[in-house]
Amino acid sequence: AQKITQTQPGMFVQEKEAVTLDCTYDTSDPSYGLFWYKQPSSGEMIFLIYQGSYDQQNATEGRYSLNFQKARKSANLVISASQLGDSAMYFCAMREGGTTDSWGKLQFGAGTQVVVTP
Amino acid sequence: EPEVTQTPSHQVTQMGQEVILRCVPISNHLYFYWYRQILGQKVEFLVSFYNNEISEKSEIFDDQFSVERPDGSNFTLKIRSTKLEDSAMYFCASRSSGFQETQYFGPGTRLLVL
Numbered sequence: 001a002q003k004i005t006q007t008q009p010g011m012f013v014q015e016k017e018a019v020t021l022d023c024t025y026d027t028s029d030p031s032y033g034l035f036w037y038k039q040p041s042s043g044e045m046i047f048l049i050y051q052g053s054y055d056q057q058n059a060t061e062g063r064y065s066l067n068f069q070k071a072r073k074s075a076n077l078v079i080s081a082s083q084l085g086d087s088a089m090y091f092c093a094m095r096e097g098g099t100t101d102s103w104g105k106l107q108f109g110a111g112t113q114v115v116v117t118p
Numbered sequence: 119e120p121e122v123t124q125t126p127s128h129q130v131t132q133m134g135q136e137v138i139l140r141c142v143p144i145s146n147h148l149y150f151y152w153y154r155q156i157l158g159q160k161v162e163f164l165v166s167f168y169n170n171e172i173s174e175k176s177e178i179f180d181d182q183f184s185v186e187r188p189d190g191s192n193f194t195l196k197i198r199s200t201k202l203e204d205s206a207m208y209f210c211a212s213r214s215s216g217f218q219e220t221q222y223f224g225p226g227t228r229l230l231v232l
Contacts, residue, residue: 045223
């Protein structure tokens with residue numbers, strides 16, 4: 001079974017608008033972390049935002065916010081005021097295991113390609 | 119700001135040849151990882167490395183793969199006899215201790231096996 005599901009293969013959004021990228025996850029571990037990474041066409045993986053399973057509040061980082069709905073096992077990324085430079089592939093990833101000895105591998109979804117248009 | 123670096127950025131090799139991909143993790147990080155991304159596909163975990171030994175590896179990481187931290191800074195991935203299907207982007211990542219710590223990725227090495 002897929003651990004991370006991103007159902008939107010691609011999205012178009014107009015500049016200055018907000019966009020929501022969906023991510024659902026599957027785990028029975030009570031301790032986990034959810035990450036979003038951005039991959040522009042140049043190929044590097046850029047960390048955007050992190051949400052821990054025990055965090056009471058939704059994470060925010062500048063124009064990025066995470067809509068964390070634990071009961072639904074979803075962790076959607078919201079990008080506000082889209083810019084042309086936001087055009088990229090966006091990956092949701094999960095790390096399971098809550099101890100400091102957890103090796104911490106990330107499991108990735110298939111990604112969502114976002115194209116921001118003028 | 120500290121960053122993970124990788125060399126080379128691109129490598130072309132013939133099938134059956136050995137390749138070594140190099141990474142310099144962030145200096146105070148303790149956990150190191152290799153991932154790969156076949157073109158157009160998702161990022162896949164290969165191996166994690168901690169305290170000078172492999173801590174976890176995926177099914178992809180078979181006997182053709184090995185990792186090493188030969189000194190205090192470099193972290194290498196060796197593919198002994200490359201296959202066509204090894205063509206991919208290979209990412210190195212590192213993080214410090216603590217469950218909440220983020221993994222920071224290097225820029226990747228694009229490997230093409232002919």
